[in-house]
Amino acid sequence: MSTPDIWQKSSYSGGGEGNACVEIATHPTHIAIRDSKTPTRATLTFPTGAFTDFLEALKTPHPTAR
Template identity: 55%
Template sequence: MSRTDATHGRWRKSSYSGPGDGNECVEVATSPARVAVRDSKAPGQAKLTLSELAFAEFISALQEPAGPPA
């Protein structure tokens, strides 16, 4: 279920979130220049808001293979 936030637009839950995982995931909402991320279990709590570029870099870093332990 998506909800609309006046500041961030429509919140979307990850397609990876399903009934088997307890629906524990993040939700994302976009505006023309920003991307907001929040915890789906606590939607009224703090949101992380990033520029589109910073969000793209964040996602890219998550997709990179992990290197050796530091």
């Protein structure tokens, strides 16, 4: 038996109903991502380590960025 996903929205999701963003659900082995505007459609899943590396890469300025 699996447990239901608990989806979390970013604090940067905007005003109103806050549905203009992505949501994530964390699991011990992976991270699931979905579009908050269409939550019943497909989700993307990434191994936890790969998602962590992705977030760190977003925080690192690109050498050609001004």
